[in-house]
Amino acid sequence: MQTWEEMKELQPLAGQMLMNSFKKDRISHAYLFQGNRGTGKKDMALLFAKSIFCKEREGAEPCQHCRDCKRIDSGNHPDLHWIEPDGQSIKKEQILHLQKEFTYTGLESNRKVYIIVDADRMTINASNRLLKFLEEPSQQTTAMLLTESGQTMLDTIRSRCQLLAFQPLNAKRVEEKLVQEGVSESNAKLLASLTNNLTEALEMNEDEWFANVRKLVIQLIEVLQNKPNEGLLFINHQWMPHFKERTQIQRGLDVLMLWFQDVINQYVDRDDAIVFVTEKERLNQATMRWSRQSAAACLTYVLEAKQKINQNVHPNLVMEQLTLQLQR
Amino acid sequence: MKFIIQRDQLIESVQNVMKAISSRTTIPILTGMKIEASEEGIKLTGSDSDISIESFIPQEEDGIVYVEHIEPGSIVLQAKYFPDIVRKLPQKTVEIESDNNRNVTIRSGNAEFHLNGQDPEEYPQLPQLHTEDSFELPIDLLKNLIRQTVFAVSTSETRPILTGVHVKMEDGELEFIATDSHRLASRKIPLEQPEGKALPSVVIPGKSLTELNKILDDSEDTIEVSVTENQVLFRTKHLYFLSRLLDGNYPETSRLIPEQSKTIVKIDAKELLQSVDRASLLAKENRNNVVRLITKENNHLEITGNSPEVGNVVEEVLASDVDGEDLKISFSAKYMMDALKAVDYDQVKVEFTGAMRPFLIRPVDDDQILQLILPVRTY
Numbered sequence: 001m002q003t004w005e006e007m008k009e010l011q012p013l014a015g016q017m018l019m020n021s022f023k024k025d026r027i028s029h030a031y032l033f034q035g036n037r038g039t040g041k042k043d044m045a046l047l048f049a050k051s052i053f054c055k056e057r058e059g060a061e062p063c064q065h066c067r068d069c070k071r072i073d074s075g076n077h078p079d080l081h082w083i084e085p086d087g088q089s090i091k092k093e094q095i096l097h098l099q100k101e102f103t104y105t106g107l108e109s110n111r112k113v114y115i116i117v118d119a120d121r122m123t124i125n126a127s128n129r130l131l132k133f134l135e136e137p138s139q140q141t142t143a144m145l146l147t148e149s150g151q152t153m154l155d156t157i158r159s160r161c162q163l164l165a166f167q168p169l170n171a172k173r174v175e176e177k178l179v180q181e182g183v184s185e186s187n188a189k190l191l192a193s194l195t196n197n198l199t200e201a202l203e204m205n206e207d208e209w210f211a212n213v214r215k216l217v218i219q220l221i222e223v224l225q226n227k228p229n230e231g232l233l234f235i236n237h238q239w240m241p242h243f244k245e246r247t248q249i250q251r252g253l254d255v256l257m258l259w260f261q262d263v264i265n266q267y268v269d270r271d272d273a274i275v276f277v278t279e280k281e282r283l284n285q286a287t288m289r290w291s292r293q294s295a296a297a298c299l300t301y302v303l304e305a306k307q308k309i310n311q312n313v314h315p316n317l318v319m320e321q322l323t324l325q326l327q328r
Numbered sequence: 329m330k331f332i333i334q335r336d337q338l339i340e341s342v343q344n345v346m347k348a349i350s351s352r353t354t355i356p357i358l359t360g361m362k363i364e365a366s367e368e369g370i371k372l373t374g375s376d377s378d379i380s381i382e383s384f385i386p387q388e389e390d391g392i393v394y395v396e397h398i399e400p401g402s403i404v405l406q407a408k409y410f411p412d413i414v415r416k417l418p419q420k421t422v423e424i425e426s427d428n429n430r431n432v433t434i435r436s437g438n439a440e441f442h443l444n445g446q447d448p449e450e451y452p453q454l455p456q457l458h459t460e461d462s463f464e465l466p467i468d469l470l471k472n473l474i475r476q477t478v479f480a481v482s483t484s485e486t487r488p489i490l491t492g493v494h495v496k497m498e499d500g501e502l503e504f505i506a507t508d509s510h511r512l513a514s515r516k517i518p519l520e521q522p523e524g525k526a527l528p529s530v531v532i533p534g535k536s537l538t539e540l541n542k543i544l545d546d547s548e549d550t551i552e553v554s555v556t557e558n559q560v561l562f563r564t565k566h567l568y569f570l571s572r573l574l575d576g577n578y579p580e581t582s583r584l585i586p587e588q589s590k591t592i593v594k595i596d597a598k599e600l601l602q603s604v605d606r607a608s609l610l611a612k613e614n615r616n617n618v619v620r621l622i623t624k625e626n627n628h629l630e631i632t633g634n635s636p637e638v639g640n641v642v643e644e645v646l647a648s649d650v651d652g653e654d655l656k657i658s659f660s661a662k663y664m665m666d667a668l669k670a671v672d673y674d675q676v677k678v679e680f681t682g683a684m685r686p687f688l689i690r691p692v693d694d695d696q697i698l699q700l701i702l703p704v705r706t707y
Contacts, residue, residue, distance in 0.1 A: 103488030105558035
């Protein structure tokens with residue numbers, strides 16, 4: 001249950017812009033919300049949809065308890081279409097369904113809203129299909145595309161949407177809040193740099209699996225530094241059994257990336273930015289092993305590996321290649 | 329909510345309503361069936377958002393009491409289980425009761441089911457249609473209108489508006505038009521227009537009409553048709569069928585129909601249909617199912633199908649009358665057969681305007697049915 005006031009606190013700029021466009025009755029036909037995880041894109045999209053459909057709103061504020069608002073919350077509103085990736089990507093069929101939906105008149109009113117979550121994960125075919133009706137919107141249609149990486153969207157789609165950048169939440173603030181919730185300081189730092197979402201961070205903190213991730217990353221670094229010959233063995237025996245799902249591997253790589261960021265931070269003496277505060281000694285050793293340039297190169301390798309995982313390359317192969325690259 | 333109902337009545341209604349419910353829907357609540365009890369009777373609603381069907385069971389009809397002990401209320405039940413439960417209940421009467429926590433109890437004889445219901449507030453609100461803007465026509469006529477046009481709607485989604493049937497009312501005539509841009513089917517019937525009210529012309533999705541055609545029984549009862557901004561309602565005595573409309577402007581089709589013709593062929597529809605069918609046998613897969621028609625002397629027509637890899641077929645048919653210029657024309661056998669089946673008269677008149685222009689098929693002495701087909705260019 002969010003209100004515009006709360007939303008504006010979270011995202012001052014984007015919230016204000018949407019509120020104004022609503023008040024002045026200048027709702028655009030398509031919006032592209034871009035921002036990191038946990039920056040409130042979904043909440044904002046839901047709130048905006050409620051403002052559009054709610055019949056008892058005051059100003060821009062939806063009432064939150066009428067039939068329309070309730071049904072938007074439960075996903076049962078017949079004129080609000082919610083598209084989420086089906087498996088790895090948003091398929092052509094999903095967009096086709098949407099397209100069909102929009103050639104029909106609305107079920108209750110003629111106002112229609114569609115929200116596409118993770119819009120960057122549309123296949124090329126799907127994007128091109130979507131383009132067709134982004135281009136020729138019927139009058140009372142509003143599209144909201146949500147994405148974490150606006151740059152990977154087709155230019156042709158970007159150019160047809162009003163872009164709204166969601167600012168990353170202040171990591172410091174999240175960190176402080178986590179500490180208030182009783183998370184240890186070193187963990188709070190790590191969690192805050194992985195996610196902006198407070199509840200998610202707290203869940204991860206409770207999770208034994210995640211505690212092991214941190215341990216494994218540090219072990220991997222150890223192996224890379226001191227026993228270069230055992231790198232591949234370590235990957236096969238310790239690393240892979242722990243990371244079974246794609247999302248889990250991504251998480252692991254995120255943490256690995258933080259390590260190399262720390263190495264660079266160490267070089268440039270940005271002590272307060274360092275995430276692995278308890279591992280000072282190891283970091284010092286690491287600066288002996290990796291120069292500033294090679295640490296930067298390592299970051300690139302990790303990013304590439306992340307991308308490959310998304311592209312369905314076999315995780316084992318990706319990790320093996322990555323270890324070889326990092327040892328170089 | 330509480331009521332006791334005759335099982336047979338309930339089964340029939342449930343079966344009708346189930347036709348609208350699809351298990352593959354993006355809106356979770358639509359997997360359910362809405363049950364509404366009021367003093368007048370019980371109303372069941374099912375929907376897949378494109379079409380919605382409401383079935384009404386009156387409290388009593390012709391002195392026969394169907395529903396007793398009604399306490400008004402409403403609930404949404406899982407459509408996956410409810411129909412089977414009702415069908416297999418042991419006794420002639422069924423008691424259905426729901427409490428404030430949306431727990432539903434279905435009782436019949438010694439059997440007792442407890443189902444978890446869903447909030448009826450979550451269910452889409454169907455528009456309350458005004459009965460003033462409506463017209464009535466016999467069910468069998470409506471079924472004919474649908475049958476004679478709906479086959480010609482487009483199946484491709486590239487021009488979505490063509491997947492519907494254009495229904496308009498003009499000068500005391502009701503007209504159904506469907507086209508997929510290669511052929512066109514149209515049927516008019518005279519209809520008394522309600523005084524001073526012009527019904528808006530609408531485009532009804534072909535799929536909805538096909539579905540409606542399946543649900544309606546052939547009978548001479550009347551059906552009432554009402555149109556609103558975004559839905560159309562077909563209403564028989566106890567069955568309401570609602571469909572969403574297609575959004576957009578239907579292309580202007582009246583200009584497509586040629587006014588003069590150069591060659592007019594009058595022929596027995598069945599004979600032509602059968603010979604085209606035979607000629608198409610060899611040309612089925614490739615070549616778009618094309619057959620060729622050539623006018624010969626003495627009112628003879630030659631119909632040929634040719635497929636170089638397979639072979640060819642030639643057949644001569646005797647027409648009752650061939651008037652005008654000689655002609656060689658090729659067309660899709662499927663379209664021709666569909667059109668001839670839809671015309672549904674013994675004698676038809678085929679009007680050609682040259683090999684590259686569309687041609688018309690009409691009954692000899694009935695102007696209300698019209699089928700138009702575009703020829704195929706061959707070399």
